[in-house]
Amino acid sequence: MSKDTTLPAPSRRRFVQGLALGGLATGLGLHARPLLAATPAATAHPVLSGTEFNLDIGHQVVNFTGTDTLATTVNGSLPAPILRWREGDRVRLNVRNTLDTDSSIHWHGIILPTDMDGVPGLSFDGIAPGETFTYEFDVQQNGTYWYHSHSGFQEQTGLYGAIIIDPKEPEPFSYDRDYVLMLSDWSDTPPERVYANLKKMSHYYNRRERTLADDLIPEAQQDGWGAALSRRQMWEKMRMSDRDISDVTGYTYTFLMNGQTPASGWTGLFSPGEKVRLRVINAAAMTFFDLRIPGLSMTVVACDGQYVEPVRVGEFRIGVAETIDIIVEPIEHKAYSLFAQAIDRSGYAHGHLTPDPALSATPPAMDPAPELTHMDMGMAMSSGDHGAHGGHAMPTQHGHAGHDMPTADSGMQHGGHLGVRGEHAAMPHQGMAMPMAQSHADHGMTGHSMGQHTMNQGAQDAHASHGMASSNGHGMSHGNTHSASQGRSHGQAHTDAPTYKGHPLSAGMPVHADSEYGPHVDMRAEAPEYRLDDPGVGLRNNGRKVLTYADLRSLHPTPDTREPGREIELHLTGNMSRYMWSLNGIRYADADPIHLNYGERVRITLVNDTMMPHPVHLHGMWSDLETGDATHLPRKHTLVVQPGARLSYLVTADAKGEWAFHCHLLYHMMGMFRKVVVS
């Protein structure tokens, strides 16, 4: 595969002095920036390759906002240097800590021995000030990953970098240029202070709360006061805000692309007609990004470092800690905008993909700021809110007008508004789940991804699964995965355990443990559904083809075809107003470890009882996302559970030791964390 790449493999440390401190380019004249001035920006970022690496963690003055602030960096660079490894190599990384506090580096998504995983308290003791810790492990995989500190809030202040692992085997796609797009969020406010602010006033950074002048009066003029007020009523009753999208926002964050502010604008070069691979990594502490390149469609070829069947999309949302590799083919001689809006539209990261450094792209206007719907609350749709949310509440638009959920609607009239507080057992989805499971039973429980569509639609149509593939546009990627026999053929290797035949993705009523009740948990999802085909709040029905988890299909067959032996259900819980986060209502400090038996195949089901998406990361082992497919589950290291939704994935406990399992939102992590012990 040709790779005339802009990520050359220079000898180690050649570019170390090339500080890619984006703030320096904002024209504030605080620092000279000789290297970048002389070189196309894209090549300026330090790349280290080989098998032995010296990484020095230290402080570095940066300036992204006009104010000098201290960042935490590796080799003086923010982001940290790109590490380029080769699959099959054994790498040694000598990490020296020059800070006056403990530090660590975790290799995110990398399969390695537990003592090399870099989580203080689990894998090792951390790296004390002045000390050097040498990580050494075999590189057993390829693709796009990243690394970051797992100590305190160092990740927020800059300690993150990209890892590229070149594959042994030729890649299943070709490209002419290769860029990392590392997205992150920067605040001049020390993260300890950000966290304290959230504890003292949870909506501190939400500058989009509803107002009389901007929202209520205009709506009342349009729809009448009765409608406008009743729309508010539910949220007011719940003491929650449908504008509560992100905890920390552009009010304090400057969003960065490869360490460059939107004003300085990271620039990648191409020649028209070339194929450009972009390795998008979300290294933000708290921010989900929605990325698109106006004028270009993007072909997703890998997710979390693992190849997927190519999917063409116009936009994708990338959760914190996820990586998505895309290939674009710009034809025109013009600058394209690399536009990554924060999920709450409080700002964006921006760069330029241009044939000529003199040409730059103008970012498009941001999309309207999203508002949460009942569905995002884990409630069934409320009939009272149809006007307000219309199509939003429908996870997918298949045009199946006939499926307009008679049961659901009537159920909702009773349960809709208050269901979330637990007074009502909102029945509709349970009611729907049952016939669903049955209809799949008739089809041998194949449970391909249509199963979930069927579910969401409450489809009474037992044939729906076949018709849907093409009508929802995923036909390409799922078209040939439907038969149960395929699953069996893969399963023949494992004769000792029942073969995995896909998961019906039926959403039974969740059972909320006693520990989920109390002052520390403010809501519990009543009807959390699998919503893999839901692009998520703010992206529904926006006229673009938006990547969803339902589109992901591994290029390789699922390696472990055993049916999971058991299921572990975990609920993502919290109290937003007190800013407390937990799993099953139990914070890490009070929790027992999760125990996995070495070698077992286990299903982990996550139910999101909160109003925001959480990216959940299991260290040390792959998470095979259950899409309904029987044979080609996408392998991920970080899974985004949408608000009020559920998802499940299969894990083969093939790595002994103590591993971290947590929400990757930095200010949630300390509570939403578990130790996983494999033995």
Next chain:
Amino acid sequence: MKLHAYWPLAALLTPALALAGMNDDPVLTKLDVKQLEGAYRDGDTRLAWNIEGWLGTDLHKLVLTSEGARLDGRSEEQELRLFYRRAIAPYWDLQLGWHHAPLAERRDDRALLGINGTAPGYLETEFNLLMGPGTDLSAELSVEREIRLTRQWVLSPEVGLTAHNFSDPEEHQGSGLADLDLELRLAWEVRPDLAPYVGVTWERKLGDSADLARASGHDVEETYWRLGVSFWF
């Protein structure tokens, strides 16, 4: 760390260095100057304040509040409260402690028992019982709601009511409903933690309390114009 779960007050005693590492629930402090204002009436300007400070964790806090007014270097009203605030529901806290009114002749030290929280509709609600000496009992209720007019202009109406089960002519406190307090402040939120404001408040004595005030030649109704700032850190 498990200690916190079983022995909440231990958390209050640990040094406030806890933000490092994996402590999701560090001991924090907050000084909330809710009101620091000039209160103008009949040519006089009083300095008035309402300040709350706390030390604690997510669910357990030690709270000290001070509320009062001074005119010409002399205190006219003063109240100090020191209590333990414990979360009992997602939006509600229980308060238990001590109420001190240094200027009061009697009932200068009383026990405090109350709840504080957010009622549906974002109504910031506080209800306290002040108890003692003996069976003397006072109840106070306040309900406030922020109305966000624009991104930065915030209107805050507040209603306060007090009632007593005793009568004290010297303090103009009569049995039954005693005081009604209507307040309205309009703040310019410079930052989430800093907001100058203007306000007007209207206080009226009710029932027996009003009779007692009238009998001793005092006003039963007072209107103040207020200019101040609220901030916290």
